[in-house]
Amino acid sequence: MGRWTRYDADEYRLPEGMKRVGYDSDTQRYTFQDEEGLWLGEPGAEFGGRIEYLGPAPRNTSPSPSPSPSPATSPYRLIFPFFLLVCVFLLLVMRLVLPSSPSPAPVRCADGQKEHRIVQGDTCWGIAQRYGVRLEDLREANEGIVCEALRVGGRVCVPTGGKGE
Numbered sequence: 001m002g003r004w005t006r007y008d009a010d011e012y013r014l015p016e017g018m019k020r021v022g023y024d025s026d027t028q029r030y031t032f033q034d035e036e037g038l039w040l041g042e043p044g045a046e047f048g049g050r051i052e053y054l055g056p057a058p059r060n061t062s063p064s065p066s067p068s069p070s071p072a073t074s075p076y077r078l079i080f081p082f083f084l085l086v087c088v089f090l091l092l093v094m095r096l097v098l099p100s101s102p103s104p105a106p107v108r109c110a111d112g113q114k115e116h117r118i119v120q121g122d123t124c125w126g127i128a129q130r131y132g133v134r135l136e137d138l139r140e141a142n143e144g145i146v147c148e149a150l151r152v153g154g155r156v157c158v159p160t161g162g163k164g165e
Helices: 078-097 124-131 136-142
Strands: 020-026 029-033 038-039 051-053 113-117 154-159
Touching: 113 124, 124 136, 124 154, 136 154
Parallel strands: none
Antiparallel strands: 020 029, 029 038, 038 051, 113 154
8 A cells, every 4th residue: 555545535525524425437527525415526626626516415214224244245255266276176086086987797697597698789688699588587596687688797697507618
């Protein structure tokens, strides 16, 4: 703050009890108010010059609400980008460190069944044909299997006793 800036304030330059309440940029005139009413300054004169009396100031009869902090003055406005960067960093670390998809649960086949690892292009029908078993027997051996959504790398139990063992 400069050495002489306190002398540029309204409290120093205007008479006691008078305050600047408006500015009309078209006419370049300031409006002042005191206990008597409103006053209009000369064009281009910020503090000095002659002022003319406009009349009594309008009274505000409605209670004014308490000023709430605007979004521009909110204390969280400056810290929000920091939290955003932290969240992005944590999401990136989680993406790199944690596996993207859970590995299929190990399948335990009963006695008399063989484990088959699913590869690209496998279908329930194709697996049943390869091992020479009926599709119904394959579904019975693997309860809860969804033949339309087999996952590559998954495992299924194939009943033995067919031709492809």
